[in-house]
Amino acid sequence: MDISTTSSQGGEGGEGGQLERVMAAMRRRISARALPPGAKLPSIRGCAKTMGVSTSTVAEAYGRLVAEGAVQARPGSGFYVTRTPQPLALAEIGPRLERAVDPFWVSRQSLEAGRAVLKPGCGWLPADWMPEADLRRALREVARAETAVLTDYGTPLGHAPLRQLLSRRMAAQGVVAPPAQILLTESGTQAIDMLLRLLVEPGDTVLVDDPCYFNFLALLRAHRVEIVGVPMTPAGPDVEAFAAVVASHRPRLYITNAAIHNPTGAVLSPSIAHRLLALCEAGDVTVIEDDIFGDFEEEAAPRLAALDGLSRVIRIGSFSKTLTAAARCGYVAARPEWIAALVDLKIATSFGGSPVAAELTHALLRDGSYRRHLNGLRERLARTTADVRARLGVLGIRPWIEPRGGLFLWCALPDGIDAAAVARRAMAHDVVLAPGNVFSVSQSAGGMMRFNVAQCGDPRVFSVLARAMEGAAAEG
Amino acid sequence: MDISTTSSQGGEGGEGGQLERVMAAMRRRISARALPPGAKLPSIRGCAKTMGVSTSTVAEAYGRLVAEGAVQARPGSGFYVTRTPQPLALAEIGPRLERAVDPFWVSRQSLEAGRAVLKPGCGWLPADWMPEADLRRALREVARAETAVLTDYGTPLGHAPLRQLLSRRMAAQGVVAPPAQILLTESGTQAIDMLLRLLVEPGDTVLVDDPCYFNFLALLRAHRVEIVGVPMTPAGPDVEAFAAVVASHRPRLYITNAAIHNPTGAVLSPSIAHRLLALCEAGDVTVIEDDIFGDFEEEAAPRLAALDGLSRVIRIGSFSKTLTAAARCGYVAARPEWIAALVDLKIATSFGGSPVAAELTHALLRDGSYRRHLNGLRERLARTTADVRARLGVLGIRPWIEPRGGLFLWCALPDGIDAAAVARRAMAHDVVLAPGNVFSVSQSAGGMMRFNVAQCGDPRVFSVLARAMEGAAAEG
Structure with missing residues (x-):
């Protein structure tokens, strides 16, 4: 062949x-x-x-x-x-131990890690948890696509069959988004970045969960907005605190995770969802709801985008966590006039998108294999979560809640141990951890740590963690 | 199989x-x-x-x-x-005839055009000019790559073997850029966008060629900077005018095309290159040199990045014009401290990049097939350019210069004919043209038109053009 x-x-x-x-x-x-x-x-x-x-x-x-x-x-x-100078072979930029433990710390350590580094602090699944055979099959399918698919720029909204499929999938969650109201992006992160360019000005206030996905903080800082956090409860953000911040800070925007919250594993209750949306309506707050972990749910939690009917809530998502992070495809579903504005911005800032990634994503989603893959993933994660929780318990590390699904255990370290100190010590032994304060705009999670259970398969994670905790306790 | x-x-x-x-x-x-x-x-x-x-x-x-x-x-x-509402099948957003003929006009018309639409105004080659067999072969190769390549996020700088190859290719043009000073991006456009985020503030002045690539204007407007143009001559921008603008406007940045200039086909002379760079040094102007059309050159023109040694000049490029626009991969070569800052920005705004596109690009570039493809392209373009020039001549349309290579003929319409009026009329007959003023910040190119010779294969281009010119002349 x-x-x-x-x-x-x-x-x-x-x-x-x-x-x-x-x-x-x-x-x-x-x-x-x-x-x-x-x-x-x-x-x-x-x-x-x-x-x-x-x-x-x-x-x-x-x-x-x-x-x-x-x-x-x-x-x-x-x-x-050739009669020209050849460049010096300078060393590559390596992990930076000396760098401050800020929201970039975990990203850079994880993304730059070599094969020998263990990454219980990262936010994705190991390669052998991903649907390898399906990916190879889909790539071979794309290799047989018609020529224009392989050579031409994408249309501004992106691959129509994929948008139709996304529209039907969202409908199943109660989110009514016709294909013309869906824009494909190069990733979920790029989708949020484009929305921030459209919706906020430097100096505006943006509301986030405290703790929240650390890259929300990095991205918001790149846009030079004021970030205000609202404490999380196991059923969603604290509504009283949310109301107080809306009244006092007049935020322009609220960014959150739908379904299984990162890092806490919290899931919105219907009544908190309803009250949050009412507060956003009263305070004229736009909402970005990031559904990146939605496919890890066993049962669908309430979606703000469904309650709101895509009026002030914008739904974004991608398949980087469940299919592949190597050929990414994100999307935005929003009001038609916002989509029109995003199309102009997409043309200006990236021109034609990534049609091959969209084609690949469509090939992976359109048959029953994705559902089977997700079923297998959820079972494996449930088993692994129980195992990791037990191993952490031996070290005195306790989960904040029992999450309903997903990759993460958000845990409290034993009293008096500083998570950043533990993370710095573990990094010296090639283990990347995710200390609580990188997720916290108020820096109030210094005793917490997020564990990605799928990345805890090597027992060295727990031995290095134990020694790092001992060292940090002695230091503190 | x-x-x-x-x-x-x-x-x-x-x-x-x-x-x-x-x-x-x-x-x-x-x-x-x-x-x-x-x-x-x-x-x-x-x-x-x-x-x-x-x-x-x-x-x-x-x-x-x-x-x-x-x-x-x-x-x-x-x-x-499913017991959930299904979305309405709303019509897709279609081409907008009524829209103002602004820098987005040509982009949207070209990118949204259906198969029946002819696109002599667009900036890329037809699908059957692209290396189809090589692309299919490279995709099959990627389908056999090791699992992590297919599933994991990319490293922050991007695929190391591709950066090494780019480093060697640049060295052949005299641009000394070690792999650690090269950052892969999702496209050339995204590279410029990231640089603008790093280098300019709203209200800063940015210098461009007049005329220049229309998407530079769209992108700069998205960054809310003041844009000042310098008239082009066949050997590069007018140096006296450049000096005057540097003195009067204190621009922060100059953005230009290396090699074959878009849309004019102008090529920098060594002496103008030297004088421009000296003016930028004296005025502390940073330069972005976009090498997107460099591979269409028969002989290498001077590069500002080579003269400057990547000190104040930043080199960007991509392979969207010569390999594929469907799986894009751009790059930035710049000072180490700028690359470090771009890495943080890349993590915040797109997280892991597009490793599969980088892998594919590397598979396409690493053997002799790319050189053979370019040789074939250049010959075919030279023949086609001669043919299209003759056909345009019959209509009284004259090229501004004889370009040394590339896709474009920058042409003057017969006296008194407004190019935007011609373009609007042609669009009604499914032919997308590129009227001069979309390229001109001073709006001084109303009698000019850019033709992509590779997209002029259908004789209907010339019949529709002739009728549209007659109509526009009667109107004017």
């Missing part, structure tokens, strides 16, 4: 290994100035003989060096070292 | 067609309330018999309706219509 293409493209073994060997040899000679700028490379035939490989391997290697710019081809004459 | 997967996924023919037929029949019955909310669907066996299809086809169809949310499965009981 594709074997012929693979081997000529150079994988790990056989001809691919020889190809890499020839390229590496030439690069070494160029950087050591054994072949200075302007020098002619050995002939293809000569190099093949010297290195014991075929002439076609050498031709391919030289072709790739040309593609890289290290070498130039002069037709009829041969291959020459 | 993948045929078995295809047919069960539902393509055009055979079982796929039957699957669509069953789904459409059920959707019709649901929306007509023949099956009202809560009603039970026919049994799988019964439906299979009635519709003359296999039970597995019906099971698949019902599974997809569940995936869409239209139907719910009750294990052991059967399938039921």
Whole structure:
């Protein structure tokens, strides 16, 4: 099938290994100035003989060096070292232990972590929890799509069949969003970013849950707004405190998670949902409801977007947590006039979107395999959560609530232990943790920690955690 | 090979067609309330018999309706219509004839155009000019990548092998950019947008070429900066005018195209490049040099980024014009401290990037096929440009200069004809044109028009253009 293409493209073994060997040899000679700028490379035939490989391997290697710019081809004459400076091979930017433990800390540590690093502090599932076979199948399907799908810019709203599917899925949660009121984005994060550009000015006040997803805080700071938090209860934000902040700060916007709240695992009760929405109506507060963890629910919690009918509530979501974070596709469902304004902003700031990611997402969602994958995920998460809760209990770490689903346990450390100190110590042993205050605008969660149960499979998580807690307790 | 997967996924023919037929029949019955909310669907066996299809086809169809949310499965009981409102099937947002001919006009008309619409005004190549076979091969390669590549968020800087390759390619143009000074973005446009967020404040002055790429103007307006233009000459911006604007307006930033300028086809001369950079140094102006059309050059023009050594000049680029606009990957090369700041901004505003698009781009660039594709493209463009120039000449439309390469002819219409009027008339006949003033901050290009020669293959372009010019002349 594709074997012929693979081997000529150079994988790990056989001809691919020889190809890499020839390229590496030439690069070494160029950087050591054994072949200075302007020098002619050995002939293809000569190099093949010297290195014991075929002439076609050498031709391919030289072709790739040309593609890289290290070498130039002069037709009829041969291959020459490019007469231009080569960049220094500076070290990559690495994890920054010295950096303040701010909302970026967990993101950077997690995203930059090498394979050896354990990440119970990160917000996503390990690769082997994701639907690998379905992803490969969907990519092969996309490889057979018609040409324009593979080459052209996307339409401003994005892939119509995917928007139709999203519309039907939202209808099942009571959120009425016709496809024309849905805009595809490059991620859920990008969706929120675009909405902030549309809806707030620097200096406006934005309401968040305290604690909340730490990247909401990073994103809001990038927009230079005032952030005010409302304490969370297991059934949603504290309504009295919410009412007080609406009255005192006149916030423009409230950003929250639908369904299973990040990091707490709280789920909105119907009566709190109703009272929150009434407060937002009275105070003219726009709401962004991020449904990113919605598919982890067993039973659907109330959605503000459903109660409100997409009037002042904007629904956003993506599939980065349940399908793939490597080819992302987010969406916004909102009032038609907001969607029209977002389309102009999307054209200005990203032009055509990512049609291949949308095509891939559609291929993954449109049949029964996604539902089966979610069923399997939820079961596995439930089992894993029970196991991790028990192991944390041994260390005296107690969950704030029993979450109804999802990836996270929001936990209290034993009295007097500072979570940031624990996280710094664990990082030195290649374990990324998520200390409570990165989620807290009031910095009132210094004794809390969020654990991603799916990333706690290695027992080293608990041994490093135990030692880091001992160290932090001694320090404190 | 993948045929078995295809047919069960539902393509055009055979079982796929039957699957669509069953789904459409059920959707019709649901929306007509023949099956009202809560009603039970026919049994799988019964439906299979009635519709003359296999039970597995019906099971698949019902599974997809569940995936869409239209139907719910009750294990052991059967399938039921979901008890929730279904969205209205509102019409999609269509092209807007009535809209003002502003910088968004050409973008929206081009991006929203259906298959029947001709687009000599758009800025990209037709699908059949793109490396289709290479794209399909690269997608199949990515489908075989290791699991984490397909599921995980990208690192903050992005795919290291692609950054190494970009570093070597830039070195061949004299631009010294180590991989650690290169950040991958979701597109060239997103790269500029992030830089603007980092470098300018609302009210700052930004210098552009007049005319320039119309989306620079849209993007700068989204950032609420003052835009000042400098007239273009065939060898770059007018240096005297540039000096005057630097002195009078103290601009923070200058944005321009490297290599073949959009829309004019102008190419920087070495002496103008040197004088421009000296003026930017003296006036402390940062420069964004967008290399998006660089790969269309036969011979490399001077790069400000090369002269400057990536000190005050920032290089950005992407492969949306030469590889694919459907899985985009852009990049920024800049000073290390700016890259560090961009990483934080990238995490806040998009979190993990698009690793699959980066992987795909790397697979397409790393061997000799890209060079061969570019050689073919340049030849085909040269032939097509000559042909289109001759056809335009018949209508009295004259190119401003003979471009050295690229997609565009920047042309003067016959005296007294307003390009926006011509474009509006042509749009009514499904031809999208690019009238000069969408490129001009001073609105001084009302008699000019940009033609994308690769999109002029259909003779109807010229017949509609001729009639639209006659109409506009009579109107004027």
